[in-house]
Amino acid sequence: xxxxxxxxxxxxxxxxxxxxxxxxxxxxxxxxxxxxxxxxxxxxxxxxxxxxxxxxxxxxxxxxxxxxxx
Amino acid sequence: xxxxxxxxxxxxxxxxxxxxxxxxxxxxxxxxxxxxxxxxxxxxxxxxxxxxxxxxxxxxxxxxxxxxxxxxxxxxxxxxxxxxxxxxxxxxxxxxxxxxxxxxxxxxxxxxxxxxxxxxxxxxxxxxxx
Numbered sequence: 388x389x390x391x392x393x394x395x396x397x398x399x400x401x402x403x404x405x406x407x408x409x410x411x412x413x414x415x416x417x418x419x420x421x422x423x424x425x426x427x428x429x430x431x432x433x434x435x436x437x438x439x440x441x442x443x444x445x446x447x448x449x450x451x452x453x454x455x456x457x
Numbered sequence: 458x459x460x461x462x463x464x465x466x467x468x469x470x471x472x473x474x475x476x477x478x479x480x481x482x483x484x485x486x487x488x489x490x491x492x493x494x495x496x497x498x499x500x501x502x503x504x505x506x507x508x509x510x511x512x513x514x515x516x517x518x519x520x521x522x523x524x525x526x527x528x529x530x531x532x533x534x535x536x537x538x539x540x541x542x543x544x545x546x547x548x549x550x551x552x553x554x555x556x557x558x559x560x561x562x563x564x565x566x567x568x569x570x571x572x573x574x575x576x577x578x579x580x581x582x583x584x585x586x587x
Contacts, residue, residue, distance in 0.1 A: 401557070411542070412461065412542045413539055413541075413542045414473045414486065415473070415486050425557070426557065427503060427562070428503050428557075431504065431506060434483065434485060434507035434508075435506060435507045435509065437483070438481065438482045438483055439482075439483070439484070440484045440485075440486075441483070441484070441485045441486070442473075442485070442486040442487075443485060443486070443507075443562065444473075444487070444488050445560035448560065449488065449490075449561055450490075450559055450560065451558075451560070453558075453559070455559075457490075457492055457494075457495060457499075457522075457523055457564060
């Protein structure tokens with residue numbers, strides 16, 4: 388599935404993909420959906436049980452309604 | 458020069474960062490906040506666990522936080538960090554607590570950026586790394 392399609396299909400969720408295609412800058416653009424949901428910890432547990440190339444991302448707005456100073 | 462695009466005039470620049478653990482054979486791309494003011498790159502504990510990067514809680518570094526206090530944070534080494542196709546090996550990183558609601562899995566800081574010429578054009582919304 389395309390990353391852009393997943394952003395629309397699963398709004399405000401964390402996505403775990405097994406990467407199948409990257410763009411010229413090595414950013415994943417397509418892959419096999421392995422898991423999705425509100426809890427990223429569960430997705431990282433999935434990664435820990437596998438080998439390969441993965442992409443984990445949040446489909447919602449990053450840092451929504453918050454400001455940061457690290 | 459590799460170039461990424463972000464929303465013009467935003468103060469939040471998020472980049473896709475590839476992290477590789479050569480021991481476990483896992484490579485994961487995550488979204489990180491570009492933080493040119495940070496000494497180290499930082500990842501959340503869930504990322505370290507997922508990659509299989511060992512975290513020694515006795516091996517820490519003292520970090521001055523934005524609150525003006527010092528905290529000891531675990532210091533690790535990432536086998537490979539790749540941004541816009543530009544790779545560095547053996548990048549030091551600290552483990553931080555990043556809540557899920559941030560939508561982020563880390564901060565891209567000086568321990569990676571110091572090896573590159575980094576050009577951020579906020580009005581145009583472009584990031585270049587060479």
